[in-house]
Amino acid sequence: MHILDTERLSLREFTPLDAPFLLRLVNEPGWIRNINDPGVRTAEEALSWAEGRLFKAYRELGHGFWAVRRREDGALLGMCGLFKRPALPEPDLGYALLAEHEGRGYALEAARACVAHARDGLGWPVLMAITAVDNPRSTGLLAKLGFVEQGQEQLEGYDEPSRVFRLKLR
Template identity: 85%
Template structure:
């Protein structure tokens, strides 16, 4: 299901056919360092992870983390979206790209689209975001979007403390 378009990108719901991409994405060094290790090692693992982490949210919440594709050629470059984590009081934004697509402004462009979607389509008043303690690129991206750091918290389900950010929409 198509969600939104930006100048260069299209965001859509992931499908089971995206399992090879998801397997690759969640095993990227940047994902493992800055997000977590979900233990996804096979295509079957990727499908199970997608069902529990992506497809279930689409069905139950009507939003979630979406596939980010280049509009000109349909290449999947990453994920970006909106999610309500049990550990946070309000919905948050998250994003991740394959390393080969970093540095081209895709994460910022996709995140801007998701912020607008949260405000305009979903009517939300606030968004949150979290990063690893040492993730300067994500902190810089959130600052460009106008997020304000709220401090550090040890969130349930995470091994290390997270930096927590908030944006009034």
């Protein structure tokens, strides 16, 4: 299902056909370093991971992490979206790109559109975000969006502390 478009990007729900892409994405060194290692090593495991992590959220929450595609050629670049983690009091913004697509402004463009969707489309008053403690690129992106750091927390489900950010939308 199509979610939204930006100047260069289109965001849509992931489908089972995206399992090979998701396998590649969750095994990127940046994903493993800055998010976690979900232990997904086959396309079948990627499909199972997507069912529990992505498709279930679409059905139950009506939002989640969406596939980020480049409009000019349809190439899948990564994911970006809105998710309600049990460990956080408010929904949060999350994003990840394949390393080959970093540094071109795609993450900022997709994240900016997701923030606008949370505010204007969903009517949310607050949005949160988390990063690894040592992830200057993500903290810089969040600062450009107006997020304010709330400090570090040890969140359930994470091995290391996370930096927690908050953005008032209303």
